Amino acid sequence: MKGGLRRFVGGAASPPPPAEPKVQRCEMCAEPITDWHGHVVDVEGRGLMCTCRPCALLFTKEGAANGRFRAVPERYRYAANVPLAEATWDSIGIPVAMAFFFTNSKLGQTMAFYPSPAGATESLLSLEAWTDLLAATPTLADLLPDVEGLLVHKAEGEFECFAIPIDACYELVGLVRMHWKGFDGGEEAWTAIHEFFASLRERSERMAVADG
Secondary structure, eight states: OOHHHHTTSSSOOOOOOOOOOOOOBOTTTOOBOOSOOEEEEETTTTEEEEEOHHHHHTTSSTTGGGGTEEEOOOOOEEEEEEOOOHHHHHHHTOSSSEEEEEEETTTTEEEEEEEETTEEEEEOOOHHHHHHHHHHOGGGOOOOTTTEEEEEEEETTEEEEEEEEHHHHHHHHHHHHHHOBTTTBOHHHHHHHHHHHHHHHHHSEEOOOOOO
């Protein structure tokens, strides 16, 4: 019997073999990423690269690769009940209850973004507003350029601030983009957001805030 007809007679055809699990590889050396998953910022291209630990360690020192690549650190810090004036928040023009700020060393300025269904949306940030933010959170003011962000969250009329890795800021952006529905986001989106901030508080070192 010719091979082309064999599949029409006899028993059922054998099921296809199961697909092999997809292996995530380091975007710098192409080696498989196993138990540790880090990120490196491409300062010039403004992109996050998934890396293995050996590659990430290459860019932990200032000036490595002439400053083009910087490893994202793993420190998390948190300040509750930050005395940030409503006027300062309003001056930044953030239409939602959360935003993050980081210094772009390539441009030599601090950027402000907030999560939206379309992704990270930029907002204009005046020098005065940024100065007020740092004055309200002096223990979080030593942010590393490009790789750490100041995440501000307004909850029940009070402000809390987190100094966190920049990839965590974009994790929040991804959550909003994935779950947001309609005008107010919907229950699923807000559940994910609340769980995200609860996780941040749990893993972050508690810091003091400015007096007043």
